[in-house]
Amino acid sequence: MxxxxxxxxxxxxxxxxxxxxxxxxxxxxxxxxxxxxxxxxxxxxxxxxxxxxxxxxxxxxxxxxxxxxxxxxxxxxxxxxxxxxxxxxxxxxxxxxxxxxGGHLRPDFYGHIPKYIERSGPRAGAEIAEFEIANLRALKKFIEEENIDCDLTLTRSIDVWCNKQAAENAKAIYDSMRAHKFDYMDDVIFYTGDKAEGICGVKGAVACASFSAGTLWPxxxxxxxxxxxxxxxxxxxxxxxxxxxxxxxxxxxxxxxxxxxxxxxxxxxxxxxxxxxxxxxxxxxxxxPCKGICCRIAVPDGIRPPLLNNSYINRTIDHTLSYLVPRSDGSIVVGGAAAKFKPFREQWYDNVDDSCLIDAAAEYYYNYMQRTYRGWEDTGAKVDTIWTGVMGYSYxxxxxxxxxxxxxxxxxxxxxxxxxxxxxxxxxxxxxxxxxxxxxxxxxxxxxxxxxxxxxxxxxxxxxxxxxxxxxxxxxxxxxx
CATH class of the missing domain: 3.50.50.60 (FAD/NAD(P)-binding domain)
Known part of the structure; x- marks a missing residue:
């Protein structure tokens, strides 16, 4: 380890x-x-x-x-x-x-777009979403034309909220994006109430949304x-x-x-x-430079894990966000957990040391699949590789x-x-x-x-x-x- x-x-x-x-x-x-x-x-x-x-x-x-x-x-x-x-x-x-x-080709449909709209207007915000959608399509076309072996998969990405107030805020943002009549929002489906957990498979989900995205081996x-x-x-x-x-x-x-x-x-x-x-x-x-944490979760040999066809952004009841990419071998790549280490700035903010983990979140993903997804309780899934990376965050x-x-x-x-x-x-x-x-x-x-x-x-x-x-x-x- x-x-x-x-x-x-x-x-x-x-x-x-x-x-x-x-x-x-x-x-x-x-x-x-x-x-x-x-x-x-x-x-x-x-x-x-x-x-x-x-x-x-x-x-x-x-x-x-x-x-x-x-x-x-x-x-x-x-x-x-x-x-x-x-x-x-x-x-x-x-x-x-x-x-x-995390191997995620996930356009931003609505996450930060309202912030950009507030600062610079609807068209400026829509430009970003449309550019990222075009980026996904262009990269998919290139990879297929070149026959590049990089595990490219076109899938649905599911946003999940387990906090009721956060879910209500997310639904309001979704409705505001629809009100702008952005064409790309036709690809988004939003679910609330009893349907949410059954659709996304995340325990305690009170809302979820899905749209087209991709995953690959970068x-x-x-x-x-x-x-x-x-x-x-x-x-x-x-x-x-x-x-x-x-x-x-x-x-x-x-x-x-x-x-x-x-x-x-x-x-x-x-x-x-x-x-x-x-x-x-x-x-x-x-x-x-800001550090983040990511890991791979796998099940023991001979165990067939429950099928996950989608990539995810999960938000727990205490607002801890994780992104997740399923792989064809049944393993999971998952990371994030920034809410767990935000108070410990010296461990991640203006820090370029990717030779060691962020202590405050080093154990967060132990038993993550068992406690998060229905059907994973008895799989024996565990972290087999964990690492950190340094990203460039702009003001x-x-x-x-x-x-x-x-x-x-x-x-x-x-x-x-x-x-x-x-x-x-x-x-x-x-x-x-x-x-x-x-x-x-x-x-x-x-x-x-x-x-x-x-x-x-x-x-x-x-x-x-x-x-x-x-x-x-x-x-x-x-x-x-």
Whole structure:
């Protein structure tokens, strides 16, 4: 069983310089090793490259993929010579949040949408839901066309409320979304009363809702993309190469400094999510590294567990939220429980140490299936793998995507609030057009609230922690639900 922070002989404090630790806990998704995990395309760093991408997770690898497609003319663009692209990763490929999440491709239909509507109007809120739904469809189409083995499943995702007041609030939000006449809400079904528990199978459920979503094995998807990229010969991957700084030269280019030397480039893309403030200090209060917890639950050999066809977001009577993804082998991937560790800020807030668990929630998922789902009482289901991950939570709950303000030639795609899987694929495609063809943010299909800007940066710099969404509104770490 993984150690907890308090089990270690030395105290580990949050890394204020925002660099990942060297020895993260192993997640279930990474138990199958991959030959490219520690790959370096060349023994030495290239001295020159056209584009540097910092981060080899879903955001960085997807952006590289779409850049290659852009230059090949496969996205409706004019074919051009492929640029040289160097991907710098501080640890192993896909060892960060992407390789440690819950495997959920779950669009936000109504969860945070009312907050965005209140701030910026109905259309701004609807843009986010519609973009995430389009992201699910586009990624499903791509995975099927490429025949990628990553356990993609299109399913229904079920929201469950066991607290009566919370259920009533949820129903009011559902009704308000319907009142806006958003087309996508036609996919949502809401149940209350006696029907709820029978439909969702969760003990004590007083309301539930369902809509279309997906699940997959994220590590396998990213490593497939990476393999294809390296075949193109225009992409150079350098793992275990943390970026220490990015410096401008006199000709409009940049020197990217690492412990192994420097790389000179014309453009830099920051796709290192929770760690972005280590090289872009202006984002220090905008994107905060926050830890979450996730685990795999399995039944003993020879036991057939009750069938679960849906993914879930469960909320207990005491408001503890968990996300859950069933797998074809009968095991369950489940995480969250942020309400249990919220009071212990030092264990999760501004903390990059994914080598140890969050003590306050380390045992929460023991017997979770037995106490939560009807029919699981005698299955012997137990946690067989448990891990933690570091996510990038933004001050206002929205990702930061686009050109870094006042830094021409530098771009960012980070701050996904534990919700990157439903956003990144299409966001990376649109960012690639900005990088390769100079397309403005406003010309892309990215929701307007995702645009990084000086205004957003300054709002977080000047604001109080308790006024932001991370602390102030209960937008707690859920490890990519």
């Amino acid at each position: 993984p150690i907890s922070c308090t089990d270690q002989t030395t105290t580990i404090s949050p890394n204020s310089t925002c660099y990942p630790v060297a020895n993260p806990l192993e997640s279930f998704w990474q138990t199958e090793t991959h030959p490219l995990s520690d790959h370096r395309s060349t023994s030495e760093l290239p001295l020159e490259t056209d584009i540097v991408i910092i981060g080899a997770g879903f955001a960085g690898i997807s952006t590289a993929h779409h850049l290659v497609k852009e230059f090949k003319g496969e996205l409706g663009t004019t074919p051009r010579p492929l640029p040289s692209i160097t991907i710098l990763e501080a640890r192993a490929a896909c060892s960060g949040a992407t390789g440690r999440n 590590f396998k998807l990213v490593m497939h993309l990476l393999h294809k990229l390296l075949e193109s010969k225009s992409v150079n991957l350098q793992t275990h190469t943390p970026v220490q700084s990015v410096r401008s030269d006199e000709a409009g280019g940049f020197f990217v400094d690492t412990p192994r030397g420097q790389v000179h480039t014309r453009k830099v893309i920051y796709a290192n999510n929770a760690y972005v403030a280590g090289t872009l200090p202006e984002y220090a209060k905008n994107i905060i 206002d709950s929205n990702p930061h995507i686009g050109q870094v303000p006042s830094k021409e030639g530098q771009f960012i795609i980070a701050g996904f609030n534990g919700h990157g899987m439903p956003v990144i694929w299409l966001a990376a495609q649109e960012l690639a057009s900005m990088v390769s063809r100079g397309v403005s943010f406003e010309e892309t299909k990215i929701p307007r609230l995702f645009k990084t800007s000086a205004q957003r940066i300054n709002r977080a710099k000047l604001g109080r922690e308790e006024d932001g969404d991370i602390i102030g509104s209960g937008n707690l770490p859920t490890t990519n639900p």
